[in-house]
Amino acid sequence: MLKGLGDMAKLMREAQKMQERMAEAQSRIAEMTAEGTAGAGMVRATASGEGEVKGLKVDPSLIDGSMEKEVLEDLIVAAVNDAVRKAKEQAQEELSKLTEGLPLPPGFKFPGT
Numbered sequence: 783m784l785k786g787l788g789d790m791a792k793l794m795r796e797a798q799k800m801q802e803r804m805a806e807a808q809s810r811i812a813e814m815t816a817e818g819t820a821g822a823g824m825v826r827a828t829a830s831g832e833g834e835v836k837g838l839k840v841d842p843s844l845i846d847g848s849m850e851k852e853v854l855e856d857l858i859v860a861a862v863n864d865a866v867r868k869a870k871e872q873a874q875e876e877l878s879k880l881t882e883g884l885p886l887p888p889g890f891k892f893p894g895t
Contacts, residue, residue, distance in 0.1 A: 803880050804877075813831065814830065814869065814872050814876070815829065816831070818863065818868055820857040820861040821860075824857070825854075826838070827839075827865040828865055829862070833873075
């Protein structure tokens with residue numbers, strides 16, 4: 783019966799280590815940034831590893847009035863979506879490093895990624 787307690791203690795230590803590694807990964811993810819572009823790079827958006835848009839740059843030539851407002855809005859949306867998608871991919875890659883060697887089902891994704 784005591785052997786079972788030793789196994790449980792080992793399991794608890796492993797769970798604690800995993801929890802610590804997860805917190806470290808989440809910290810690295812929060813510091814990551816990804817850039818998305820549209821319109822041949824004339825619109826650029828930056829997103830954090832958590833998917834929050836941090837910045838937007840629009841080439842001044844697009845603002846001179848020659849481009850239709852709707853086209854510019856579409857380029858901005860495309861750049862933001864590209865940045866958020868890339869940020870999520872980076873976050874998923876970082877989290878997948880934690881799960882290497884663990885018996886998780888194919889395609890497993892952590893909640894929120």
